Amino acid sequence: MLRQQVVRCRLIQRSRKALLKNCYATVSQTSPREKDTLNALVYRVNSATDTVENGPLKDVRVAVKDNICTAGIPTTCSSRILETFKPPYDATVVKLLREAGAPIVGKANCDEFGMGSLNLWSIHGPALNPSQYDKSPGSEVELRSAGGSSGGSAAAVAAGLCDAALGTDTGGSVRLPASYCGVVGLKPSYGVLSRWGVVSYADSLDCVGILGKSVGHVQRVFQTLNKFDDKDPTAVHPDARKQAGFLCQERVNAWPGDATLSNLRVGVPQEYFPTELSTAILQPYRNVLRSLAKRGAQIIPVSLPSTHYALSAYYVIASAEASSNLARYDGIEFGLRVDPDNMNHVNQAGDIYAQTRTFGFGEEVQRRILLGTYALTADAFDNYFLQAQRVRRLVRADFDNVFSARNVLSSTSSAPECGVDILLHPSAIRTAPPLVHDAERDVYKLKGSKDDLDAYLQDVLTVPASLAGLPAMSVPAGVGEDKWPVGVSIVGQWGCDEAVLKVGEEIEKIIGNGEAIEDRHEMRK
Amino acid sequence: MLASRGRAIFKLTPCYSRYVHQSRDPIPDKRWPGWAVVVGIEVHAQIKSREKLFSDTWTSTLSQEPNTRVSAYDAAFPGTLPRLNPKCVELGVRTALALGAKVQHRSAFDRKHYFYPDLPSGYQITQHYAPFATNGTLRLPKSAVEVRITQIQLEQDTGKSTSEAHGSTTYIDLNRAGTGLMEIVSEPDMRSPEEAAEYVRALQSVLRSVGSSDGNMEQGSLRCDVNVSVHKLDKPGEFGTRCEIKNLNTIKGMTVAITSEVLRQIQVLENGNKVAQETRGFDEDRAETYTLRSKEDAPDYRYMPDPNLPPLLLKEDYVSNIRSHMPDLPGPIQARLLNMGLTQRDTEVLMAIDSGREVGYDGALGQGAVAYFDTVAQGRDPKVVVNWITHELLGQLSHRQETFTQNPMTAAQMGDLVDLVQSKRITGTSGKLILRHILEHKTTTMPSQLAQELLLLAAQNDDSLKQWCNEAIEALPSEAQKVREGNERTLNRILGHVMKISRGRANPESAKTMLLSILK
Structure with a gap:
């Protein structure tokens, strides 16, 4: 395929209007409860040709987020610019799934290139949330967002379309939809799961994440994918993994679980309760803390003082990297190409690219490219990009100052005397936000929202762990006052993914989540 | 660009x-x-x-x-x-x-x-x-x-x-x-x-x-x-x-x-x-x-x-290892060659070939003329070796309109050839003949083997030398007579005939002595 690429920049007139007409995806207006109208899967795989038979994951049906490459299967990143793109290769994580025999059911909807918190920025339309708990026969179905950017992955798991799903998490894109949809969502330590074949949004933050209907499912998939990949230059060396695993195991052994959690030290970060945090979230969160304390865990308030600056730093870094990573979508080697209407206005290559990029990228992606491009200009670089990197180091140091385990990736880190084993905080500032259907434009939007910045605010609770590269997992903690799911997040020291999973399992036992999803399916039938 | x-x-x-x-x-x-x-x-x-x-x-x-x-x-x-x-x-x-x-x-x-x-x-x-x-x-x-x-x-x-x-x-x-x-x-x-x-x-x-x-x-x-x-x-x-x-x-x-x-x-x-x-x-x-x-x-x-590429960390022992295996630089190479007794001109010829040589991939140094010389000169007289390379080998290559990179003759072959001539097992003339043969047929056969196959080994026993000398004297009776009369300059014509019928195998010095002993 590559051999034949004598690529030509041919300048042909073409009607943009004709293209526009075909490209807006529409969402069926029937009940979102029905599996095929959730819009969770945007491509279904019927036969599993490359999957090993009778592998250890043969009973785990998996959906793959549409920004993770699947050989010969469309990988659109929910972007018009890659609408017809079929990569000639599998991402390493997909290859590992196939080798373990996991049946891949399809590609999951997401925000364009992973940029968004509501899965509204997608050429496939929004992924809708199937998780309304209060489902009495004949009651009104409420349209709510599945969250983003891995909204399709979360919705597919919640609706029982699969047992687990791959997502990506750059600033909360796995944990947030997991929280909204009432499923488990793990963002592993940065550098642990291979990013080869995962379409880059912000390389220094992007992680492959795993969503599942139970902690056990997530753990099985995680253990399958947790392999050093020398094709990923950011993969952490096996020695460091082993070292972190050892430190982590020491702590886990101290709290055997079940009967007693007496040596488990749970940190509650003060800064994670902003005024925007909905009170509906607090009750389920407190219940979890109370139950853990009842079983002997020590609840310890901690402070992570740089948290306030984390959100701004995150958006500068993520946008800067995005502006760089998305420069490759120019319509030359692959993907969409739009030729200019009028050749007389074409003086340089950029004039041609502008057509493709203006038409091919959605609003949010364009916004972040512009922001990131500005942050990297010579005038702004020091005040924005470098400043954000400084904040990032402070955020990392904050975490290292509270955890009982040393950060093996940092030569200067030494664990404090009475550090905490994990941090526990609400995953989101609210339950899944309601959507309204704008019949005129046939698109969905956030109900009652005035400001685009509202969407960014949500990331306050999830971006610090992303900036620090730490493992973080949202597990269901019951429902809020509105009967929609609430998640709590467990954050651990780098490389302590197993400890995070272990605590998740304990919380799952308290909440009885495994049955919860099944119950909902039963009720739906 | x-x-x-x-x-x-x-x-x-x-x-x-x-x-x-x-x-x-x-x-x-x-x-x-x-x-x-x-x-x-x-x-x-x-x-x-x-x-x-x-x-x-x-x-x-x-x-x-x-x-x-x-x-x-x-x-x-x-x-x-x-x-x-x-x-x-x-x-x-x-x-x-x-x-x-x-x-x-x-x-x-x-x-x-x-x-x-x-x-x-x-x-x-x-x-x-x-x-x-x-x-x-x-x-x-x-x-x-x-x-x-x-x-x-x-x-x-x-x-x-x-x-x-x-x-x-x-x-x-x-x-x-x-x-x-x-x-x-x-x-x-x-x-x-x-x-x-x-x-x-x-x-x-x-x-x-x-x-x-x-x-x-x-x-x-x-x-x-x-x-x-x-x-x-x-x-x-x-x-x-x-x-x-x-x-x-x-x-x-x-x-x-x-x-x-x-x-x-x-x-x-x-x-x-x-x-x-x-x-x-x-x-x-x-x-x-x-x-x-x-x-x-x-x-x-x-x-x-670049957020994908970690910093490039080069440890001191990595650098010093490369330093200790560094190929020679032009200045030191010339000094070394001159020190071995080569003339300024010879070193310049060798190094000029190298400056145009093909560089190998991943730092493999192509078999340049200096390296070729170094290999052949091991245990041999550098001046003799450089003569064979610069005069005979390069001369023949340029005659054939070929470059040094196209040279089919291995250093081992060249070394063997020099040894054969130096030990007088073949004559210089035979040596040049073998060199041309190797360039022509691009053979990997060693010169000592070729000398046998081509019947070029210098006459080791007096019998065959005597036979060639007698044949030559018979073929050129008047010249033989002149030598007998003391005109030794004519000897060279008979000697030439010996070389011809022996196809270069006769050692000219020995043949000369033999002819004189027969004729006087």
Whole structure:
């Protein structure tokens, strides 16, 4: 395929209007409860040709987020610019799934290139949330967002379309939809799961994440994918993994679980309760803390003082990297190409690219490219990009100052005397936000929202762990006052993914989540 | 060719600082009386590695079909990631050591952004903030000038775009995209177009001797951007505003471009105007430079640390290991050869062959003439060996219109041949015959074996020698008579006949003695 690429920049007139007409995806207006109208899967795989038979994951049906490459299967990143793109290769994580025999059911909807918190920025339309708990026969179905950017992955798991799903998490894109949809969502330590074949949004933050209907499912998939990949230059060396695993195991052994959690030290970060945090979230969160304390865990308030600056730093870094990573979508080697209407206005290559990029990228992606491009200009670089990197180091140091385990990736880190084993905080500032259907434009939007910045605010609770590269997992903690799911997040020291999973399992036992999803399916039938 | 677009505009600034650069006095020149010239050069040399800098695709030569050496990474397909080729680093370190530069224990890769069709990812990976080597020098052999090297950095080459003269189609060839480059930046230490040319030649020679690059300007594996400024001869240190001339592809073109740029700048100044800092191109046909873009139009490359590539950490023992296995540099090689008793002329012949030799991939040093000589000369008389190589072997090759790289005769074969002749088991004439036979038939058979097959072994016993001598005397009775009468000069004609019927196997000295003993 590559051999034949004598690529030509041919300048042909073409009607943009004709293209526009075909490209807006529409969402069926029937009940979102029905599996095929959730819009969770945007491509279904019927036969599993490359999957090993009778592998250890043969009973785990998996959906793959549409920004993770699947050989010969469309990988659109929910972007018009890659609408017809079929990569000639599998991402390493997909290859590992196939080798373990996991049946891949399809590609999951997401925000364009992973940029968004509501899965509204997608050429496939929004992924809708199937998780309304209060489902009495004949009651009104409420349209709510599945969250983003891995909204399709979360919705597919919640609706029982699969047992687990791959997502990506750059600033909360796995944990947030997991929280909204009432499923488990793990963002592993940065550098642990291979990013080869995962379409880059912000390389220094992007992680492959795993969503599942139970902690056990997530753990099985995680253990399958947790392999050093020398094709990923950011993969952490096996020695460091082993070292972190050892430190982590020491702590886990101290709290055997079940009967007693007496040596488990749970940190509650003060800064994670902003005024925007909905009170509906607090009750389920407190219940979890109370139950853990009842079983002997020590609840310890901690402070992570740089948290306030984390959100701004995150958006500068993520946008800067995005502006760089998305420069490759120019319509030359692959993907969409739009030729200019009028050749007389074409003086340089950029004039041609502008057509493709203006038409091919959605609003949010364009916004972040512009922001990131500005942050990297010579005038702004020091005040924005470098400043954000400084904040990032402070955020990392904050975490290292509270955890009982040393950060093996940092030569200067030494664990404090009475550090905490994990941090526990609400995953989101609210339950899944309601959507309204704008019949005129046939698109969905956030109900009652005035400001685009509202969407960014949500990331306050999830971006610090992303900036620090730490493992973080949202597990269901019951429902809020509105009967929609609430998640709590467990954050651990780098490389302590197993400890995070272990605590998740304990919380799952308290909440009885495994049955919860099944119950909902039963009720739906 | 686009790899370096406009880079120097801000990067060279520190080197031009008036306070730093005082090392050389201005040099008067008849061509521009009263004016002094200052030149700095940025060289982009393609690293001769088998695989590209960040992918395992093979590098290409100009003869490859377009777009046959392209991987998904080279074409910037989504999801692909770079993986640094350690061979490129090793060749970079060799180059840095050869230039006496300090290899940094920690360097890093950055992205330089611009949109162009032959740059598929929209950025070039380079080492803008932290180059891997700094502070080197290159001593120019003829003028004995020490040119300071500011820094050496690793970076990616771009693809190539070709446009039809009046068409609207641009063709893209990604074979070259992602090939490793070394950017070698000099201080403004040259004072004439000729010194600039000498610098590039000296650099080419260093690159080839350490095996890091072909350094071939015609084939584009070495490209130069030149910074030129002029100032009043009587105001040393008060450097003028510089202009950068991009993409000079021959040494001759470079000297012409510098000369014409110097004259242009002097003209501007003498007319009472100021030289504007800008980037200029060179029109070879008109022997003139022209404005590409002014300083104000310099693009903002939005340099950013590459978030995929960890810092390049080079430990001291890695560097010292490379240092201890460094191939010899041109200066020390010549000294060594002279020390072995070779003449100046012989060393020059051998080294001239090497400067044009093919550089092997990944630092494998091609079997050059010096290495060939060294192998053959082991345990043999160097002067005899160099004669066989420079006179007989090179003579025959050039007679056959072949180059040394096409030489089919192995060093082992050459050694065997020299031994056969030196031990008088064959004659020199037979030796030359065997050499020609090997070149002609490209055989791998050893000369001692060939000597037997071709019946060339010098007559070892007196019987056959006596027989040939008697035959010769019978064939030339009148000449024999003259010898008997004391005319020994005629002996040579009979001796010639002996050599002929023995097909060179007879040892001339022994035959001469034998003939005399028979005839007297």
